Amino acid sequence: MNDAATFKQQAGEAAAALVEPGMVVGLGTGTTAIFAIRRIAARWRGGELPGLVAVATSTKTAVAAQALGIPLLGDDMPRAIDLVIDGADEVDPALDLIKGAGGALVREKIVAQASDRVVIVVDASKVSDALGSKALLPIEVLAWGWEAQLRYLTGLGATVTAREADGRRYLTDGGNMILDCGFGTITDPAGLAATLETRAGIAGHGLFVEIADDVFVAGPAGVEHRRRSRTG
Missing domain, CATH: 3.30.70.260 (ACT domain)
Structure with a gap:
């Protein structure tokens, strides 16, 4: 595994530790989110997450989750979502995002806006001073x-x-x-x-403004957990 893949795995697995028994969890789409999904599946199979159900943000994610044994809700999302873990193509200092390289931006935003907590996982290369500097x-x-x-x-x-x-x-x-x-x-x-x-x-568009609550950034120095500052 190369460094970038290692960092993605570290970020994804750190976020997966937030998942608790009985949660409805949104599963993101992309090369970083899949590491979180795999870790969630391992915890579920190991008996750590009884009552867990998930909502997939894309057909690709649904196929992966089903292959790993994660139970999925229907596409009508009949229950409220406690937490979603997803990746991003770019993150700025305010924790605003560009997403959509994986092609699931509209469904990802629907799930994010329906979730109580939005957790983003990235490797350090996705962090920039201003959106649009690195990603289309x-x-x-x-x-x-x-x-x-x-x-x-x-x-x-x-x-x-x-x-x-x-x-x-x-x-x-x-x-x-x-x-x-x-x-x-x-x-x-x-x-x-x-x-x-x-x-x-x-x-829909890939600007996710004031949506992310937490961002896990993994790089050579380890995993940094950034939290959005809420006022009012």
Whole structure:
């Protein structure tokens, strides 16, 4: 295992220690979240987490969780979620995020907003001084009329690329496209998020502003647990 994978495993396993018996846990999507999922599964199989059930943020995560034996709730999410553990593509000092490289940004945000506590796991390479410095911003759009959204986003100053996979148009679990957008340094994540949310045809975006409660960052010095400062 290389250093990056080791750090991802350390962050994921540290967050998995937060899971308690009887919880409803949201399971994120991506290369760091999978380490948390594996650790949760091991604890469940070992009898540490009786009553645990989970909600998967993507088809890929659901398949992995089922293979590991984790019981899943239905897609209608009939119960409140206690805790979600997920990865991120970039984290700024305020613990705001860019997510969506794994293609599950809309479902990830639905689960995050429905959870009492949102825990993010990353390796140190994902930390930056400002969002957009390291990661493109994924924006999920309806396939119908998608080039209108491309023109709109270009008009906002983004360099836009329609995501592909294996030489074909990439489609999310919801059947939508993803436009990967380079805005450069995003000085006002909340403002850009609000602008994007007014546009018909945009199903969701990868800016997660004031959503994360905890971030576990793993690097050469170990695992750092960062907590959002809440006021008021």
